[in-house]
Amino acid sequence: MSAGSWYAGNAVRDGEDHRGWIVGHFMNGDDDVRQSEGVEIKWGVHASGEERADWQADETRTTVLLLVKGRFRVNLRGQLRPREGRRLRDVGPGDRTLLAGRGGLGRGHGEMAVRASVRSFELSSWNHG
8 A cells, every 4th residue: 555655565465576575676666665776675584494694795785684573593704504703693583683884895694593583674775786
C-alpha cells in the first residue's frame, strides 16, 4: 500500500521478488518510495545452521546488522571456522553490529544462524560502480 511519499507493507512478502531486499536501487522505478540510491535494506529469515562464510569486501559501504529474533554469530574476519585471531560476536534479539568502511572499502565478515533467526540489515553510503 503506498501513496506518493509513503509505503506500508510486509517485509517478508515485499522481499520475495528481490532475495529479501525491501529498499534499494533495484526497486520498481522512480515513483516507488522504496527505490533509493543511498540506502538498501534487507529482511532475512534464516534456518538454524544457515551460514555465509564470506562476504564481498571490495565495495564501499557501511553496514548495520540488526537481529530481530533468534541467535546469530558474526565473524569480523570473514571466517566462521576456528582460527587464531578471529573475532566472533554472538548476538541476540535487539543486538546490532555496525561495519564501517575503512579506507573507502567495506569490511568483510562471515555469519551463521546459531538458531532460527530473523534479521534486517541496512547498507548505506553504497557505491554501485
